[in-house]
Amino acid sequence: MPASKSVTLNTGAVMPTVGFGTWRSKPGQVEFAVEHALKHGYRHIDTAAAYGNEAEVGQGIKASGVPREEIFLTTKLDNPDHRDAAGALESSLKKLGVTYLDLWLLHWPAPMTKDGKADKEHNWIDTWKSMEALYKQYPEKIKAIGVSNVSVEFFEKLLKEATVIPAVNQIELHPACPQHDIVEFCTKKGIVLTAYSPLGSENSPLLTHPTVKKLAEKYNVQPANVLVSLQANRPNVTVLPKSVTKSRIEANFTVIDLTNEDIEELHTIDKDHHFRACSPQWTGWGTLGFPEYKSPL
Numbered sequence: 570m571p572a573s574k575s576v577t578l579n580t581g582a583v584m585p586t587v588g589f590g591t592w593r594s595k596p597g598q599v600e601f602a603v604e605h606a607l608k609h610g611y612r613h614i615d616t617a618a619a620y621g622n623e624a625e626v627g628q629g630i631k632a633s634g635v636p637r638e639e640i641f642l643t644t645k646l647d648n649p650d651h652r653d654a655a656g657a658l659e660s661s662l663k664k665l666g667v668t669y670l671d672l673w674l675l676h677w678p679a680p681m682t683k684d685g686k687a688d689k690e691h692n693w694i695d696t697w698k699s700m701e702a703l704y705k706q707y708p709e710k711i712k713a714i715g716v717s718n719v720s721v722e723f724f725e726k727l728l729k730e731a732t733v734i735p736a737v738n739q740i741e742l743h744p745a746c747p748q749h750d751i752v753e754f755c756t757k758k759g760i761v762l763t764a765y766s767p768l769g770s771e772n773s774p775l776l777t778h779p780t781v782k783k784l785a786e787k788y789n790v791q792p793a794n795v796l797v798s799l800q801a802n803r804p805n806v807t808v809l810p811k812s813v814t815k816s817r818i819e820a821n822f823t824v825i826d827l828t829n830e831d832i833e834e835l836h837t838i839d840k841d842h843h844f845r846a847c848s849p850q851w852t853g854w855g856t857l858g859f860p861e862y863k864s865p866l
Contacts, residue, residue: 627667
Protein backbone atom coordinates (compact mmCIF):
# COMPACT_ATOMS: atom_id res chain seq x y z
CA MET A 570 0.00 0.00 0.00
CA PRO A 571 1.21 3.58 -0.52
CA ALA A 572 2.86 5.57 2.23
CA SER A 573 0.45 7.25 4.61
CA LYS A 574 0.45 10.84 5.81
CA SER A 575 -1.17 9.99 9.13
CA VAL A 576 -2.75 7.20 11.17
CA THR A 577 -5.76 7.29 13.45
CA LEU A 578 -5.35 6.15 17.05
CA ASN A 579 -7.96 4.15 18.93
CA THR A 580 -8.89 7.42 20.64
CA GLY A 581 -9.85 8.94 17.30
CA ALA A 582 -6.86 11.31 17.34
CA VAL A 583 -4.80 11.71 14.18
CA MET A 584 -1.05 11.08 14.45
CA PRO A 585 1.30 12.19 11.63
CA THR A 586 3.09 9.20 10.15
CA VAL A 587 6.56 10.76 10.01
CA GLY A 588 7.69 12.23 13.31
CA PHE A 589 10.92 13.76 14.54
CA GLY A 590 12.92 11.72 17.06
CA THR A 591 15.25 13.24 19.66
CA TRP A 592 16.89 10.19 21.29
CA ARG A 593 20.67 10.61 21.67
CA SER A 594 20.60 14.17 20.37
CA LYS A 595 23.31 16.07 22.24
CA PRO A 596 22.52 18.97 24.59
CA GLY A 597 22.71 22.29 22.83
CA GLN A 598 21.55 20.75 19.54
CA VAL A 599 18.03 19.55 20.27
CA GLU A 600 16.33 22.94 20.49
CA PHE A 601 17.55 24.02 17.07
CA ALA A 602 16.88 20.60 15.51
CA VAL A 603 13.27 20.62 16.71
CA GLU A 604 12.80 24.21 15.58
CA HIS A 605 14.19 23.38 12.14
CA ALA A 606 12.10 20.23 11.82
CA LEU A 607 8.89 22.08 12.61
CA LYS A 608 9.74 24.90 10.22
CA HIS A 609 10.22 22.30 7.46
CA GLY A 610 6.98 20.43 7.78
CA TYR A 611 7.24 18.01 10.69
CA ARG A 612 4.22 18.06 13.01
CA HIS A 613 5.03 15.09 15.21
CA ILE A 614 7.75 15.45 17.87
CA ASP A 615 8.94 12.63 20.13
CA THR A 616 10.98 12.92 23.31
CA ALA A 617 11.24 11.26 26.75
CA ALA A 618 12.11 12.15 30.32
CA ALA A 619 15.01 9.69 30.06
CA TYR A 620 16.53 11.62 27.16
CA GLY A 621 17.13 14.61 29.43
CA ASN A 622 16.09 17.01 26.69
CA GLU A 623 12.43 17.81 27.32
CA ALA A 624 13.21 21.43 28.19
CA GLU A 625 15.18 21.91 24.96
CA VAL A 626 12.42 20.25 22.95
CA GLY A 627 9.95 22.67 24.49
CA GLN A 628 12.19 25.61 23.63
CA GLY A 629 12.45 24.37 20.04
CA ILE A 630 8.67 24.11 19.78
CA LYS A 631 8.25 27.66 21.06
CA ALA A 632 10.98 29.05 18.79
CA SER A 633 9.44 27.42 15.71
CA GLY A 634 6.36 29.61 15.87
CA VAL A 635 4.16 26.62 14.98
CA PRO A 636 0.98 26.69 17.08
CA ARG A 637 0.91 24.03 19.79
CA GLU A 638 -2.40 22.63 18.55
CA GLU A 639 -0.78 21.78 15.19
CA ILE A 640 1.87 19.60 16.84
CA PHE A 641 1.51 15.97 17.97
CA LEU A 642 3.80 15.78 21.02
CA THR A 643 4.91 12.56 22.71
CA THR A 644 6.99 12.03 25.84
CA LYS A 645 7.55 9.07 28.15
CA LEU A 646 7.53 8.08 31.82
CA ASP A 647 11.03 7.05 32.92
CA ASN A 648 11.96 3.80 34.70
CA PRO A 649 12.75 5.43 38.09
CA ASP A 650 9.36 7.20 38.05
CA HIS A 651 7.10 4.14 38.06
CA ARG A 652 6.02 4.81 41.65
CA ASP A 653 5.17 8.45 40.97
CA ALA A 654 3.37 8.72 37.65
CA ALA A 655 1.58 11.91 38.69
CA GLY A 656 4.85 13.61 39.58
CA ALA A 657 6.45 12.41 36.34
CA LEU A 658 3.57 13.84 34.32
CA GLU A 659 3.80 17.26 35.94
CA SER A 660 7.58 17.31 35.56
CA SER A 661 7.35 16.57 31.83
CA LEU A 662 4.66 19.19 31.24
CA LYS A 663 6.70 21.80 33.10
CA LYS A 664 9.96 21.03 31.28
CA LEU A 665 8.25 20.99 27.90
CA GLY A 666 6.43 24.23 28.69
CA VAL A 667 3.08 22.86 27.55
CA THR A 668 -0.29 22.26 29.15
CA TYR A 669 -0.99 18.89 27.57
CA LEU A 670 0.55 15.86 25.88
CA ASP A 671 -0.87 14.26 22.77
CA LEU A 672 0.64 10.95 23.83
CA TRP A 673 2.25 9.79 27.07
CA LEU A 674 4.10 6.47 26.97
CA LEU A 675 5.38 4.03 29.56
CA HIS A 676 8.99 4.02 28.35
CA TRP A 677 9.88 0.48 29.50
CA PRO A 678 7.99 -2.19 31.47
CA ALA A 679 10.87 -2.02 33.94
CA PRO A 680 10.44 -0.22 37.28
CA MET A 681 13.73 0.97 38.73
CA THR A 682 14.90 2.77 41.83
CA LYS A 683 16.43 6.24 41.64
CA ASP A 684 19.91 4.68 41.72
CA GLY A 685 19.18 2.58 38.62
CA LYS A 686 18.54 -0.79 40.25
CA ALA A 687 15.55 -3.03 39.58
CA ASP A 688 12.59 -2.11 41.78
CA LYS A 689 11.51 -5.65 42.63
CA GLU A 690 8.71 -4.46 44.92
CA HIS A 691 6.77 -2.74 42.14
CA ASN A 692 4.83 -4.26 39.24
CA TRP A 693 4.95 -2.28 35.98
CA ILE A 694 1.29 -3.07 35.34
CA ASP A 695 0.49 -1.04 38.46
CA THR A 696 2.30 1.85 36.80
CA TRP A 697 0.04 1.46 33.78
CA LYS A 698 -2.99 1.55 36.09
CA SER A 699 -1.69 4.83 37.54
CA MET A 700 -1.35 6.22 34.02
CA GLU A 701 -4.89 5.06 33.22
CA ALA A 702 -6.20 6.88 36.30
CA LEU A 703 -4.42 10.11 35.36
CA TYR A 704 -5.66 9.82 31.77
CA LYS A 705 -9.24 9.53 32.99
CA GLN A 706 -8.86 12.25 35.63
CA TYR A 707 -7.03 14.81 33.48
CA PRO A 708 -8.24 14.52 29.86
CA GLU A 709 -7.16 18.11 29.38
CA LYS A 710 -3.54 17.13 30.15
CA ILE A 711 -3.27 13.70 28.47
CA LYS A 712 -4.93 13.00 25.12
CA ALA A 713 -3.72 9.39 24.82
CA ILE A 714 -1.56 6.88 26.66
CA GLY A 715 0.55 4.02 25.37
CA VAL A 716 3.61 1.89 25.94
CA SER A 717 7.08 1.39 24.52
CA ASN A 718 9.38 -1.62 24.20
CA VAL A 719 6.61 -4.07 25.07
CA SER A 720 6.74 -7.59 23.61
CA VAL A 721 3.83 -9.89 22.83
CA GLU A 722 4.35 -11.79 26.08
CA PHE A 723 4.21 -8.61 28.14
CA PHE A 724 1.32 -7.18 26.15
CA GLU A 725 -0.80 -10.24 26.82
CA LYS A 726 -0.23 -9.77 30.55
CA LEU A 727 -1.10 -6.09 30.32
CA LEU A 728 -4.33 -6.57 28.38
CA LYS A 729 -5.66 -8.98 31.01
CA GLU A 730 -5.77 -6.09 33.50
CA ALA A 731 -5.91 -2.90 31.45
CA THR A 732 -9.07 -0.78 31.43
CA VAL A 733 -7.58 1.48 28.74
CA ILE A 734 -6.14 -0.22 25.66
CA PRO A 735 -2.77 1.41 24.81
CA ALA A 736 -3.06 3.68 21.77
CA VAL A 737 0.56 3.09 20.71
CA ASN A 738 3.49 0.73 21.23
CA GLN A 739 6.78 2.42 20.32
CA ILE A 740 9.46 -0.14 19.42
CA GLU A 741 12.67 -0.45 17.46
CA LEU A 742 11.81 -1.29 13.85
CA HIS A 743 14.10 -1.57 10.85
CA PRO A 744 15.06 -4.36 8.40
CA ALA A 745 17.57 -5.87 10.84
CA CYS A 746 15.04 -5.78 13.69
CA PRO A 747 11.59 -6.31 12.08
CA GLN A 748 9.79 -7.73 15.15
CA HIS A 749 7.03 -9.17 12.99
CA ASP A 750 5.31 -10.86 15.94
CA ILE A 751 4.60 -7.70 17.92
CA VAL A 752 3.72 -5.75 14.75
CA GLU A 753 1.11 -8.38 13.86
CA PHE A 754 -0.19 -8.53 17.43
CA CYS A 755 -0.64 -4.77 17.78
CA THR A 756 -2.15 -4.40 14.32
CA LYS A 757 -4.81 -6.99 15.16
CA LYS A 758 -5.57 -5.12 18.40
CA GLY A 759 -5.85 -1.74 16.66
CA ILE A 760 -2.74 -0.44 18.45
CA VAL A 761 -0.48 1.80 16.38
CA LEU A 762 3.22 0.95 16.16
CA THR A 763 5.77 3.76 16.22
CA ALA A 764 9.16 2.78 14.80
CA TYR A 765 12.20 4.25 16.48
CA SER A 766 15.72 3.88 15.05
CA PRO A 767 14.30 3.21 11.56
CA LEU A 768 17.77 3.62 10.03
CA GLY A 769 19.23 1.06 12.43
CA SER A 770 21.57 3.47 14.21
CA GLU A 771 23.96 6.31 13.50
CA ASN A 772 26.36 5.18 10.76
CA SER A 773 24.13 2.14 10.35
CA PRO A 774 25.34 -0.70 8.10
CA LEU A 775 21.82 -0.69 6.63
CA LEU A 776 22.62 2.56 4.84
CA THR A 777 25.18 0.72 2.71
CA HIS A 778 23.34 -2.58 2.41
CA PRO A 779 23.08 -3.63 -1.28
CA THR A 780 19.29 -4.01 -1.16
CA VAL A 781 18.78 -0.59 0.38
CA LYS A 782 21.23 1.04 -2.02
CA LYS A 783 19.56 -0.64 -5.01
CA LEU A 784 16.14 0.70 -4.03
CA ALA A 785 17.58 4.15 -3.34
CA GLU A 786 18.95 4.21 -6.86
CA LYS A 787 15.67 2.91 -8.26
CA TYR A 788 13.72 5.80 -6.74
CA ASN A 789 16.52 8.40 -6.92
CA VAL A 790 16.50 9.02 -3.16
CA GLN A 791 18.92 8.54 -0.28
CA PRO A 792 19.15 5.14 1.48
CA ALA A 793 17.69 6.78 4.60
CA ASN A 794 14.54 7.63 2.66
CA VAL A 795 14.09 3.98 1.73
CA LEU A 796 14.38 2.90 5.38
CA VAL A 797 11.98 5.56 6.65
CA SER A 798 9.58 4.81 3.79
CA LEU A 799 9.57 1.10 4.64
CA GLN A 800 7.77 1.90 7.89
CA ALA A 801 5.56 4.64 6.41
CA ASN A 802 4.32 2.19 3.77
CA ARG A 803 3.05 -0.23 6.41
CA PRO A 804 -0.49 0.07 7.76
CA ASN A 805 -0.81 1.18 11.37
CA VAL A 806 2.86 2.25 11.64
CA THR A 807 4.43 5.67 12.27
CA VAL A 808 8.15 6.37 12.15
CA LEU A 809 10.71 8.58 13.88
CA PRO A 810 13.79 9.51 11.84
CA LYS A 811 16.29 11.55 13.86
CA SER A 812 19.08 13.96 13.02
CA VAL A 813 20.53 17.26 14.20
CA THR A 814 21.91 18.12 10.75
CA LYS A 815 19.62 20.55 8.91
CA SER A 816 20.00 18.95 5.49
CA ARG A 817 19.30 15.47 6.84
CA ILE A 818 16.32 16.66 8.87
CA GLU A 819 14.84 18.01 5.66
CA ALA A 820 15.80 14.98 3.55
CA ASN A 821 14.43 12.44 6.05
CA PHE A 822 10.97 13.97 5.72
CA THR A 823 10.71 12.71 2.13
CA VAL A 824 8.72 9.50 1.92
CA ILE A 825 8.24 7.40 -1.22
CA ASP A 826 5.72 4.74 -2.19
CA LEU A 827 7.27 1.28 -2.20
CA THR A 828 5.88 -1.78 -3.96
CA ASN A 829 4.98 -4.96 -2.10
CA GLU A 830 8.00 -6.55 -3.76
CA ASP A 831 10.26 -3.78 -2.42
CA ILE A 832 8.94 -4.30 1.08
CA GLU A 833 9.32 -8.07 0.89
CA GLU A 834 12.90 -7.68 -0.32
CA LEU A 835 13.77 -5.31 2.54
CA HIS A 836 12.30 -7.80 4.98
CA THR A 837 14.74 -10.48 3.86
CA ILE A 838 17.69 -8.49 5.23
CA ASP A 839 17.23 -9.81 8.78
CA LYS A 840 17.97 -13.35 7.59
CA ASP A 841 21.65 -12.42 7.51
CA HIS A 842 21.83 -9.16 9.47
CA HIS A 843 20.44 -9.02 13.01
CA PHE A 844 21.07 -6.20 15.45
CA ARG A 845 19.45 -3.72 17.79
CA ALA A 846 20.36 -0.06 18.05
CA CYS A 847 18.82 0.11 21.53
CA SER A 848 20.08 -2.59 23.87
CA PRO A 849 20.49 -1.35 27.45
CA GLN A 850 22.59 -3.79 29.45
CA TRP A 851 19.79 -4.52 31.88
CA THR A 852 17.50 -5.87 29.10
CA GLY A 853 19.73 -8.85 28.36
CA TRP A 854 19.19 -8.26 24.64
CA GLY A 855 22.77 -7.83 23.56
CA THR A 856 23.37 -6.64 20.01
CA LEU A 857 22.60 -9.78 18.00
CA GLY A 858 19.52 -11.92 17.67
CA PHE A 859 15.99 -11.19 18.82
CA PRO A 860 15.39 -12.82 22.22
CA GLU A 861 12.20 -11.76 23.95
CA TYR A 862 12.58 -8.83 26.30
CA LYS A 863 13.17 -10.12 29.82
CA SER A 864 12.22 -7.97 32.75
CA PRO A 865 15.03 -7.14 35.17
CA LEU A 866 12.67 -7.88 38.05
